[in-house]
Amino acid sequence: MKTMQVYTVCSALFFSVFLSGVLGKKVKEPISKDEEVLVLNESNLNQALQQHSQLLVHFYAPLSGESLGSILEFAKAASELNEIKSSVKLGKFDVSKEKDLAKSLNVTTVPSLRLYLNGDKYKPVHCPVLKSSAAIVTWLKRREGPSADLVSDLNQLESFTAEEELVVLGLFKDVETGLAKVFFDVAADIADLPFCVTGSKHIFSKYNIFDDSVVLLRKSKMAEIFEMTSNTVKEDVIHFIRVHEMPLVTEYTGETSAKILNSVVQNHLVLFIDKAEKGFKQIYRAFKSTAKEYRGKVLFVLINVGEPRNGRILEYFRVRIEESPLVRMVNLSDSVQYQLPSDRLDIQTITDFCQSYFEGNAKPKLQSEPIPDGWDEQPVKELVGMNFERVAFNANKNVLVLFYAPWSSESRALFPLFEELAKHYSDTEDVVVARIDVTANDVNIRMVDKYPIIKLFPAVYAERKKVYCVTSHEMTSRVLI
Ligand SMILES: *[C@@H]1O[C@H](CO)[C@@H](O)[C@H](O)[C@H]1NC(C)=O
Ligand SMILES: *[C@@H]1O[C@H](CO)[C@@H](O)[C@H](O)[C@H]1NC(C)=O
Ligand SMILES: *[C@@H]1O[C@H](CO)[C@@H](O)[C@H](O)[C@H]1NC(C)=O
Numbered sequence: 279m280k281t282m283q284v285y286t287v288c289s290a291l292f293f294s295v296f297l298s299g300v301l302g303k304k305v306k307e308p309i310s311k312d313e314e315v316l317v318l319n320e321s322n323l324n325q326a327l328q329q330h331s332q333l334l335v336h337f338y339a340p341l342s343g344e345s346l347g348s349i350l351e352f353a354k355a356a357s358e359l360n361e362i363k364s365s366v367k368l369g370k371f372d373v374s375k376e377k378d379l380a381k382s383l384n385v386t387t388v389p390s391l392r393l394y395l396n397g398d399k400y401k402p403v404h405c406p407v408l409k410s411s412a413a414i415v416t417w418l419k420r421r422e423g424p425s426a427d428l429v430s431d432l433n434q435l436e437s438f439t440a441e442e443e444l445v446v447l448g449l450f451k452d453v454e455t456g457l458a459k460v461f462f463d464v465a466a467d468i469a470d471l472p473f474c475v476t477g478s479k480h481i482f483s484k485y486n487i488f489d490d491s492v493v494l495l496r497k498s499k500m501a502e503i504f505e506m507t508s509n510t511v512k513e514d515v516i517h518f519i520r521v522h523e524m525p526l527v528t529e530y531t532g533e534t535s536a537k538i539l540n541s542v543v544q545n546h547l548v549l550f551i552d553k554a555e556k557g558f559k560q561i562y563r564a565f566k567s568t569a570k571e572y573r574g575k576v577l578f579v580l581i582n583v584g585e586p587r588n589g590r591i592l593e594y595f596r597v598r599i600e601e602s603p604l605v606r607m608v609n610l611s612d613s614v615q616y617q618l619p620s621d622r623l624d625i626q627t628i629t630d631f632c633q634s635y636f637e638g639n640a641k642p643k644l645q646s647e648p649i650p651d652g653w654d655e656q657p658v659k660e661l662v663g664m665n666f667e668r669v670a671f672n673a674n675k676n677v678l679v680l681f682y683a684p685w686s687s688e689s690r691a692l693f694p695l696f697e698e699l700a701k702h703y704s705d706t707e708d709v710v711v712a713r714i715d716v717t718a719n720d721v722n723i724r725m726v727d728k729y730p731i732i733k734l735f736p737a738v739y740a741e742r743k744k745v746y747c748v749t750s751h752e753m754t755s756r757v758l759i
Contacts, residue, residue, distance in 0.1 A: 309322045309325060309326055309369075312353075312370070313353055313356060313357065314353070314356035314357050314359075314360045314368065315336075315352065315353060315356045315368050315369060315370050316367065316368065316369035316370070317369070317370060318335065318369045318370065318371045319371075319372075319375070319376055319379075320376055320378070320379045323371075323379065324399075326367075326369055327394055327397040327398075327399060328397050329367075330366075330367035331365075331395065331396050331397065332365055332366040332367065332393065332394075332395060333366075333367050333368075333369055333393070333394040334366050334367070334368050334369070334391060334392070334393045334394075334405065334414075334418070335368075335369045335370070335371055335391070335392050335393075335394060335402075336348065336349070336352045336368070336369070336370045336371065336389065336390075336391055337371050337373050337380065337385045337387075337388050337389060337390050337391075337392070338352075338370060338371070338372065338373065338388050338389045339372070339373050339374045339388045339389075340372060340374065341374065345388060345389045348389040348409075349370070349389075351409070351410050351411045351414065352368065352370065352391075352411070352414070354411035355368065355411035355414040355415055356368040358411060358415050359415060359418070364418065366393075366418055371385075373385055373388050383399070390404070390405075391404070391405035391414070392404055392405065393405055393418075393421075403421075405417055406467050406468075406469075409470065409536060409540070410470070412470075413469040413470045414469070416469040416470070417466070417467075417469035420465060420466045420469060421466055424462060425462045425463075425465035425466040425473065426446075426448060426461065426462060426465040426473035426474055426475040427472075427473070427474045427475070428453065428474070428475055428476070429474045429475070429476045429478070429481070430476065430477075430478055431478055431480060431481075432478070432480050432481060432484060435447070435474070435476065435478075435481055435498075436498065438472070438474050439474075439495050439497075439498040440498065442472050442495075442497075443496065443497065444471060444472075444494060444495070444496055444501075444523055445471075445472050445473070445474060445494070445495045445498075446464075446465070446468070446471055446472070446473045446474075446492065446493075446494060446495075446519060447473075447474055447475070447476065447481075447492070447493050447494075447495055448461040448465075448473070448474070448475040448476070448490075448491075448492050449475075449476055449477075449481060449482055449485070449487055449490065449491050449492075449493065450475065450476075450477055450490045451477060451490060452477065453475050453476070453477040456490075457490045457506045457508075457510065458475065458490075460506070460510060460511065460512055460515065461473075461475060461492060461506075461515065462475075463512045464492075464512055464515045464516055464519070467512070467516060468516065468519060468520075471519070471523065485500050485503075487503070489505055489506070490505070490506045491503055491504060491505045491506060492504045492506065492515055492518065492519070494519070494522055494523065496525070501522070502518075502522040504518040517542065520541070520542045521542060521543060521573065521574045522573070523537075524537065524538075524541065524577065526566050526569040526570060526573070526578060527549075527562070527565060527566050527569055527578045527579070527580050528577065528578070528579050528580070529579075529580045529581075529582065530579055530580065530581045530582075530588065530591060532587070535591075538577065538579055539610075541577050543574065543575065543576065543577040544609065544610045544611050545575060545576045545577070545607060545608070545609055545610070545635070546576065546577045546578075546579050546607070546608045546610060547565075547568075547569075547572075547576050547577070547578050547579065547605060547606070547607050547608075547628075547632065548579045548580075548581055548595070548605065548606050548607075548608060549561070549562075549565050549578070549579070549580045549581070549603065549604075549605050549623075550581050550583050550592070550595070550597050550601070550602040550603060550604050550605075550606070551580065551581075551582065551583060551602050551603040552582065552583050552584035552599070552602060552603075553582045553584055553585075554584050555584075555603070557603070558603075561603055561623045562580070564623060564624045564625045564628060565578060565580070565605075565623070565628060566578070567625050568625055568628040568629050568632065571629065571632075572632055575636075576607075576632060581595075581597075583597070583599045583602045584599075589685065592717075593683060593717055593729075595608075595615070596645065596716075596717045596718055596719075596720075597717075598684070598685075598717065598718070599685070603623060604617065604618065605617070605618040605623060605628060605631065606618065606643070607631070607632070607635050607640065614642050614643075615642065615643045616631075616635055616640040616641065616642055616643060617643045618631045619631075619641070645663050645718075645719060645720025646662050646663025646664045646718075646719050646720065647662040647663070647715070647718050647719055648662070648664075649662055649664055649665050650662070653665065656700075657697060657700030657701050657704055657711065658680075658693075658696050658697055658700045658711055658712060658713055659710060659711065659712035659713075660712070660713065660714075661679065661712050661713065661714040661719070662714065662715075662718075662719045663719035663720050663721060666714060666719065666721050667721075669710065669712060670712070670721075670735045671735065672710070672737075673737060674708060674737055675708050675709065675710050675735075675737055676708055676709050676710070676734065676735070676736050676737050677709075677710040677711075677712060677734070677735040678699070678709070678710070678711050678712070678732065678733075678734050678735075679712050679713065679714060679732070679733050679734075679735065680692055680696050680712070680713040680714070680730055680731075680732055681713075681714055681716045681721075681729060681730060681731040681732070681733065682713060682714070682715060682716065682729055682730045683715070683716060683717050683729040683730070684715055684717065685717075686729050686730065688729070688730055689729050689730040692730055692732075693713075696711060696713060699711050708737055716729060
């Protein structure tokens with residue numbers, strides 16, 4: 279009996295060893311990679327977690343616009359980390375393909391980054407930054423070592439700040455405990471800005487500071503100060519930094535656009551102006567003075583309409599160069615725009631406008647030009663926001679509409695062809711040829727972001743529109759047929 283038991287135990291043992299050997303072998307099959315990034319899925323995630331004690335996973339959905347940028351930055355970060363022989367492994371996870379697993383991992387936002395430590399599926403660290411590969415790498419580094427560089431005298435501070443547009447400096451009587459710890463936590467989270475910390479008396483007195491504080495240095499000059507108290511928590515400091523890291527007025531450029539769009543401040547007052555125009559200085563001064571008063575509530579942004587590279591953003595706001603200078607408030611939460619109703623842009627009008635916006639008295643900008651006189655008398659009908667639906671969705675007509683941007687030469691090139699088309703069909707009752715300036719008129723139709731676009735709204739099935747992205751005569755002749 280005893281032998282029997284031993285035998286059973288032995289064979290069970292043997293069997294399980296055998297089994298795990300088989301399984302182990304199966305598990306060892308390498309996870310496929312895209313460049314340096316592991317391609318994770320339901321069947322290999324556990325394996326990846328077992329093999330890598332630090333696994334940074336990018337959750338994305340390939341079709342979301344936001345994911346696209348983050349995919350590139352993530353791949354870049356992977357190769358940088360590979361180069362510096364980091365112990366962190368990177369993996370990506372297509373949430374759209376692996377819906378069930380994403381759900382069980384409680385993935386709620388894409389794109390997002392999580393760092394899984396020691397194979398623990400349940401308590402990942404959420405990475406707050408994924409805007410650039412540099413920020414991802416910095417974030418990982420700051421998790422390991424001290425997150426802010428220690429500077430011990432004025433010279434060191436000078437050399438640390440000399441090269442930087444903006445530096446976050448923590449001044450603490452004791453740089454190792456208490457409030458300094460909060461500061462280090464903040465630095466670990468804000469990986470897109472340089473941080474340093476000091477306990478030096480000389481630095482305290484240089485900036486005339488007596489208590490534990492966080493200051494923002496712009497080109498090594500003190501720009502803002504936040505005094506910490508025993509109640510200060512990480513989020514307070516992060517909010518202070520995020521609100522004040524931008525100058526009073528931020529000019530929209532390729533470098534600043536991401537910061538502007540991701541600002542914690544949801545109300546943006548945008549000044550559209552040609553920096554080369556005569557009145558610029560005076561208007562800018564008024565704009566900037568008002569900015570001080572609304573810091574933290576409104577982000578003041580300048581868009582130079584004289585800069586050709588800003589064509590796209592002007593199109594987005596539907597602002598024409600001839601309309602500038604003008605000021606608009608944009609509520610980023612609901613994308614509603616409000617136009618300052620005055621030709622005068624001085625401190626008083628700008629301040630009054632901000633106030634009326636916050637009191638709920640500003641009128642949202644109506645996205646339509648007035649209906650032009652004689653809009654239907656020419657062969658090509660002139661549509662605006664207000665008459666668009668009535669004409670285009672007429673169930674008895676086939677309506678061909680050119681959606682154009684007046685400053686795009688490709689758009690203008692189609693005007694004569696539309697003219698010709700309209701004349702051709704002038705005797706056909708149920709065909710309407712029309713055009714609409716989409717930069718000045720809102721139509722509730724999803725557009726690709728390039729003009730011109732031609733859409734055909736067939737009779738009866740008005741909602742079944744056809745889209746032609748037109749750049750050549752050839753397409754137009756196809757429409758003709
Ligand atoms: C998961 O990825 C592995 C390669 O790493 C592949 O062999 C396997 O077929 C994938 N499984 C699923 C369910 O897509
Ligand atoms: C997901 O959330 C549920 C409910 O909060 C929790 O029970 C579960 O453990 C979570 N799963 C993971 C992988 O975090
Ligand atoms: C901005 O839009 C949000 C969302 O609709 C709204 O809750 C908020 O009140 C708006 N802000 C102002 C100042 O109108």
